[in-house]
Amino acid sequence: MIEIRNVSRIYYDTAGLPVEALQAVSLEIREGEFLSLIGPSGCGKTTLLRLIAGLDLPRSGELFIEGRAIEKPSHERGYVFQQAALFPWKTVEENIAIGLKARHIYKEKKGLVPEYIHLVGLDGFSKSYPHELSGGMMQRVAIARALINKPKVLLLDEPLGALDAFTRIELQDTIRRIRRETGTTIVLVTHDVDEAIYLSDRIAIMTARPGKINEIIKVEINSERDRNRDDFIGLRRRALEKLHLAGVVYANVQGGGEAI
Amino acid sequence: MNSETDISKKYWKPKSKWWFAAAVLSIAAAAAVNALVPDVQTVNTSYYRIVLAAFIAALLALWTTPVLARKLRHKLYHYSQFIAAAGLLLAVLDLLTTKSDILKLPFFPGPAQIIEVLFTERNTLFICTVYSLRLFFAGLACGVVLGIATGVMIGWNRQWNYWLFPVLKVVGVIPPVAWIPIALAVFPTSFYAGIFLLVLTSWFSIAFMVATGIESTPKAYFEVSRTLGANDRFLLFHVAIPNAVPSIFTGIATSAGMCFMTLVIIEMIGAKAGLGWYINWAKAWASYDKVYASIVIMGVAFCIILGVINVFRNYFLRWQKGTVR
The missing domain is CATH 1.20.1270 (Substrate Binding Domain Of Dnak; Chain:A; Domain 2)
Incomplete structure (x- = not known):
């Protein structure tokens, strides 16, 4: 559904020297799949996600969604930032309704707002302002705000990165449920191997300098995913080995082996 | 808590x-x-x-x-x-x-004796207060409207920023009362001259605050809005301007103080009504009790004005309740 062909992007560091954020990356994202981009900081995973969103443009190469070139942001590609970026002057329901308002379909579609508040589990908070919410609740609002537009793909940029461990696990389950209920295609950027295995169908492992996709791992666990079962642990080991081979140091991770 | x-x-x-x-x-x-x-x-x-x-x-x-x-x-x-x-x-x-x-x-x-004057002179004082407040609100209102409009232009549009910002910087630092001789010569009545000076007093500081508020909008707000289907118009009216509202109120509150000062000076120099004029007139008769009475009214009036601004502010910024103001 989304095709990324030979995409490169360069940025200039503080000294003015060019750094290859992405080098000739190609990837295909299938309809309805959950794909994670994982890798160390600076490997270009967020850059790639922003290119898919249309927030940035590649230096060379092309991106397509359903055969059409991606040139600018659109409501068909919803984006959730690490910091929820809710509008502090709007209540939960007003934040979620932004997409409908921006597209001038609020009057016909405002019935969707309570539906999506319910979907992300925030019943009873519709009139709250962002400063009254916890970090996890804010991300729930951000996810609902992106989903109300019924996007073709939901792009999650480390949405759980700033949350504590308990909230993170809770939200991972919510994301799984939302995916089951809506069938949305999802691309997740993360640096948490367990999170990637727990949620994804495929995991693209990226490396830095130059940023590129090193390997794609298929997650073939069909039943409920248990972080302590052998198949999960095996995948975790495999993913971490790939990251090690790619020169990434992951210390103190169970089953991860020694860093090289 | x-x-x-x-x-x-x-x-x-x-x-x-x-x-x-x-x-x-x-x-x-x-x-x-x-x-x-x-x-x-x-x-x-x-x-x-x-x-x-x-x-x-x-x-x-x-x-x-x-x-x-x-x-x-x-x-x-x-x-x-x-x-x-x-x-x-x-x-x-x-x-x-x-x-x-x-x-x-x-x-x-x-x-x-001051209380006595407040009672015996109540008709004159009342009329003077009404005159002063009329000039004050007319001038401040024009300044607020112009200030918000220019501030939005400067903060949002680079072409306007190029032309207006330098003007703002230069004209903004000139004390408004320096224009009094010119204002009194150019405008047909002292009321319009007063409005002109109050506009000068409030326009630039409000415009500056509004522009700063708009420019300080986090980039993520714009980006997230664009992925939700927003166009430029939406970004301006639903993202940038709401983000500038706290600075708009800071600008209004500070320029209200400056306007009050300008107001009294203009009235003392050029006007034929108002509390400033009354002070000058009473001084000429050596009726200092009346001067004090006028000063008391000014103090009370300005407290009420600030209170009213605060009521509006609390309403528009109710989403900030509990967070740092």
């Missing part, structure tokens, strides 16, 4: 009945001093006594009203220390002036 600690953070000694008693007694003492000590200066002190008695009655009425909300009572207790000090100050001033002539007339009229 529970509401108990909340109250004691917001109010000073919100539960102290003793300070409230001290406040009532202190005002009563001021009244007693005025009633019992014989006058040296010739003053009609009955207005002063009526005011003090009415004030005590109001305090007691507020205190005894059973329907009175707890919050209001906390507020009453909060101000008790101030009221107590004010009562003592009045008594001392009364003793130094009306009762002894230690501080001489006409420069230092006693509190009783």
Whole structure:
């Protein structure tokens, strides 16, 4: 559904020297799949996600969604930032309704707002302002705000990165449920191997300098995913080995082996 | 945080009945001093006594009203220390002036004399206050509208920024009162000249604050809006301008203060009505009691103006409740 062909992007560091954020990356994202981009900081995973969103443009190469070139942001590609970026002057329901308002379909579609508040589990908070919410609740609002537009793909940029461990696990389950209920295609950027295995169908492992996709791992666990079962642990080991081979140091991770 | 600690953070000694008693007694003492000590200066002190008695009655009425909300009572207790000090100050001033002539007339009229003037001159003072407020609000309103409009242009559009920002910087630092001779020569009446000067006073500081507020909008707000289907118009009216609202109110509050200053200066120099004009006129007659009366009204009026601005601010910024303002 989304095709990324030979995409490169360069940025200039503080000294003015060019750094290859992405080098000739190609990837295909299938309809309805959950794909994670994982890798160390600076490997270009967020850059790639922003290119898919249309927030940035590649230096060379092309991106397509359903055969059409991606040139600018659109409501068909919803984006959730690490910091929820809710509008502090709007209540939960007003934040979620932004997409409908921006597209001038609020009057016909405002019935969707309570539906999506319910979907992300925030019943009873519709009139709250962002400063009254916890970090996890804010991300729930951000996810609902992106989903109300019924996007073709939901792009999650480390949405759980700033949350504590308990909230993170809770939200991972919510994301799984939302995916089951809506069938949305999802691309997740993360640096948490367990999170990637727990949620994804495929995991693209990226490396830095130059940023590129090193390997794609298929997650073939069909039943409920248990972080302590052998198949999960095996995948975790495999993913971490790939990251090690790619020169990434992951210390103190169970089953991860020694860093090289 | 529970509401108990909340109250004691917001109010000073919100539960102290003793300070409230001290406040009532202190005002009563001021009244007693005025009633019992014989006058040296010739003053009609009955207005002063009526005011003090009415004030005590109001305090007691507020205190005894059973329907009175707890919050209001906390507020009453909060101000008790101030009221107590004010009562003592009045008594001392009364003793130094009306009762002894230690501080001489006409420069230092006693509190009783100032209150007397407020009553006897009430018609003139009322008209002057209305004139001043009319000029103040007309000028400030024009300044706010122009300030918000230019601020939005500067903060949003680079072409406008290029042309307007330097003008803003240069004209903004000139004290508005420097334009008084020109304003009085160019405009047909002193009212329009006054509006012109008040606009000059408020326009630039508000425009500057609005532009800063718009430019400080986090990039993520724009990006997230664009992935939700927003166009430029939406970004301006639903993202950038709401983000600038807190700075808009800071700009309005500061320029209200500056406008009040400009207003009094213009009235003292060029106008034929208003509180500033009244001060000048009273000075010419050496009626300093009237000068003080006018100053008292200015103080009260400006407190009320700031209070009104605050009410609007709290309404528009209700989403900030509980966070740092």
